[in-house]
Ligand code: HEC
């Protein structure tokens with residue numbers, strides 16, 4: 001496994017320039033569905049006691065997550081894993097840390113029913129509640145078959161599709177602008193040369209496959225077995241979806257368990273456990289500066305009514 005990984009790292013050095021691609025400035029989406037999805041995303045009516053909306057745990061102005069180690073749902077119940085960002089999530093190979101939802105539609109059903117998140121037990125009752133809150137008309141305006149769970153998650157997914165954060169300084173660099181400082185460029189060079197890019201690549205610098213946490217040095221910070229819980233394959237133990245690094249400065253605390261509050265510490269953990277090396281403070285700080293160039297614009301749809 002390590003040999004395959006080393007080979008990949010080695011190959012990636014040669015193709016590094018194409019390994020990361022910028023986000024598009026605009027993405028095509030169905031605006032009327034997305035605007036309905038936006039309303040739903042911010043509406044606590046989707047929870048059992050009308051207190052928790054999707055936005056409660058995914059603050060779209062602040063990195064698309066909740067800034068907590070683990071999320072807090074209805075009745076103050078604690079979840080068991082760190083909330084990832086929803087920004088740019090349309091590009092993920094699958095949703096959740098263990099990839100158990102194949103797309104955004106499938107994902108959206110889970111928090112609604114999750115007893116420690118929004119806690120809805122009865123879908124019919126939820127649809128009735130939505131009807132009482134004026135949603136029936138809104139759904140008929142957008143979907144010929146009106147209000148249903150399928151259309152509900154479809155509208156939310158369409159909104160999430162629009163949540164891209166283009167125009168980061170790094171993307172502008174990729175498109176040819178001389179916009180990065182010498183230190184930021186050196187950080188990017190290190191990111192490539194030591195092999196971070198072998199896992200964090202593609203349009204999200206992550207999100208496109210699963211990798212083991214603790215390749216070189218075991219890293220067991222909690223009980224979570226990652227991808228194993230989906231596939232039940234022994235070799236998938238401790239594999240997680242490689243998370244995106246876009247807007248990473250805004251999504252502390254880090255890792256699936258959310259136990260690491262500092263981005264600089266996370267970089268060291270990655271270098272040690274995933275690449276078998278201890279970084280000099282200077283190297284760590286250069287990579288840190290590079291990572292800060294990945295903050296993009298707030299999605300346009302947040303300003304639309
Ligand atoms: C109580 C907090 C909470 C609420 C409410 C919540 N989420 Fe999440 N969300 C999380 C957590 C925690 C995860 C990670 C769970 C996992 O991977 O097992 C997550 C994961 C996701 C992901 C996957 C991102 C990725 O990179 O894999 C998406 C997309 C998402 N949520 C969207 C939504 C939508 C849409 C709603 C509303 C219907 C919602 N969330 C409600 C906490 C929350």
Ligand code: HEC
Nearest residue numbers: 195196199211213240242243254255256266267270271274
């Ligand atoms: C072998 C693949 C691999 C390599 C190499 C790798 N990472 Fe990661 N990275 C991952 C995985 C998998 C996770 C998720 C781990 C977890 O949550 O337990 C992750 C998580 C992260 C996170 C936290 C993201 C978040 O949202 O919590 C950061 C930051 C990060 N990596 C940066 C780096 C840097 C910088 C390097 C190079 C020093 C690097 N990674 C090398 C696979 C890798």
